[in-house]
Amino acid sequence: MPRTARIVIPHLPHHVTQRGNNRHDIFFTSDDYTCYLECLREECERFDVRxxxxCLMTNHVHLIAIPKTEGGLAKAVGRKVFRTATKS
Structure with missing residues (x-):
């Protein structure tokens, strides 16, 4: 059964969660947290998301983000940020 499509409304706050596969830990050192935040900052600047x-937990992330465009949120906090930051 397909997942329900997200509704993104520009200029309004959205609660975004990301978590590790099977809820496994994704952050192991303070450098992991720093790397994630740096990647997130770069992508949010690129796609105009504030x-x-x-809240960064060991196995998941909560964000409150405000996109300026409908597609900006998914691009800014999408898989690229998550994969890049959790590879190290």
Whole structure:
């Protein structure tokens, strides 16, 4: 059964969660957290998304983000950021 499509409304805050596969840990050192935040900052600047709050846990992430465009949110906090930051 397909997942319900996300509704993204520009200029409004969205709660975004990301988690490791099978809820496994994704952050192991303080450098992992730093790398994730740096990647996230770069992509949010690139796609014009403002993050107004975040919580980084060992196995998941919560973000409150405001996109300026409909497609910007998915691009900014998508798989590229998550994979790049959790590879190290």
């Amino acid at each position: 993050v107004i709050g975040y």
